[in-house]
Amino acid sequence: MLRLPWPRRADPADDTPRALEIDVATTLASASGPMRLQVALRLEPGQWAALLGPSGAGKTTLLRLIAGLARPESGRVAWGDEIWHDGTGRPWPTRRRRVGFVFQDHALFLQMTARRNVEFALRPGVPKSRAGDWLDWAGLAALAERRPEQLSGGQQQRLALARTLASQPRLLLLDEPLSALDAALRHELQDGLLRLRRGDIPGHGRPAALLVTHEPAEALRLAERLLRLEQGRIVQDLRPAPLAASDRLLVPGRVLGRGGDGLLEVEAAGRVCRLGDDGDWRAGDLVLLSGGGLRVERAAS
Numbered sequence: 001m002l003r004l005p006w007p008r009r010a011d012p013a014d015d016t017p018r019a020l021e022i023d024v025a026t027t028l029a030s031a032s033g034p035m036r037l038q039v040a041l042r043l044e045p046g047q048w049a050a051l052l053g054p055s056g057a058g059k060t061t062l063l064r065l066i067a068g069l070a071r072p073e074s075g076r077v078a079w080g081d082e083i084w085h086d087g088t089g090r091p092w093p094t095r096r097r098r099v100g101f102v103f104q105d106h107a108l109f110l111q112m113t114a115r116r117n118v119e120f121a122l123r124p125g126v127p128k129s130r131a132g133d134w135l136d137w138a139g140l141a142a143l144a145e146r147r148p149e150q151l152s153g154g155q156q157q158r159l160a161l162a163r164t165l166a167s168q169p170r171l172l173l174l175d176e177p178l179s180a181l182d183a184a185l186r187h188e189l190q191d192g193l194l195r196l197r198r199g200d201i202p203g204h205g206r207p208a209a210l211l212v213t214h215e216p217a218e219a220l221r222l223a224e225r226l227l228r229l230e231q232g233r234i235v236q237d238l239r240p241a242p243l244a245a246s247d248r249l250l251v252p253g254r255v256l257g258r259g260g261d262g263l264l265e266v267e268a269a270g271r272v273c274r275l276g277d278d279g280d281w282r283a284g285d286l287v288l289l290s291g292g293g294l295r296v297e298r299a300a301s
């Protein structure tokens, strides 16, 4: 009997939220020699996690391993009972995993208009008019007939995001998806992503997401969980309490270290402040400053 390379799925359009479980290891060639990427992580169904960490820590590579665009040397990637990769048999190809990947370089189809780029991503049976809705969502309705080369960097980034969301992925892998946008647009698209996270977009499920960002404020706004990757390892896994209306004064920041005078140095909103706090802090810890920087709180529950 013919054996299928992948287990047959009862319903290929099954959008039931599932947990992503990864436990992978691979060796990368960093600028300072070989670097071991070793990550074990469970992302709960529908959970949005932000991935922070210095340049070269392995964030993009981790997303590529999950998407099936790269293979780990060893380990396992599973989506509920779907085993995407476990070193035996053929790994599931990217398309079959139904993940939505927004790359830093956008990876748009250059010969197609913005509208065609989005139409191309729609699932079979979805009316083409949905492409217009997504272009609208991204604020690109007036530019729908332009090709990517006729769009600015920020507009291309929004188009890449709209195209990915139009494919109704079960898991979003977003690699700095809003980095090219000015503050106002960034905020607007964050609102759009929050609507998606809450399941407020008609006809669209509630995908889980792993979002790479260098902005602690963006991470706190969009994600319920903050992961910090350094040198290929997750060194922090925080679940900050949701921000309440009364917490408006809280400003997300990052511990830089301690000065020679013993004061804690924290970078927040592009500034470095020095605080007399003798907590057990490590460089890179994500923190919330409140009361004009007089109090520092761990960004974990």
Ligand SMILES: Nc1ncnc2c1ncn2[C@@H]1O[C@H](COP(=O)(O)OP(=O)(O)OP(=O)(O)O)[C@@H](O)[C@H]1O
Binding pocket: 027, 028, 029, 030, 031, 035, 053, 054, 055, 056, 057, 058, 059, 060, 061, 062
């Ligand atoms: N295919 C590959 N084979 C070997 N090494 C790689 C490969 N891809 C990337 N690397 C190296 O692995 C390290 C991690 O790269 P990666 O792009 O995952 O980092 P990153 O955390 O996403 O960085 P940035 O924030 O700058 O995008 C880098 O030193 C890079 O040069």
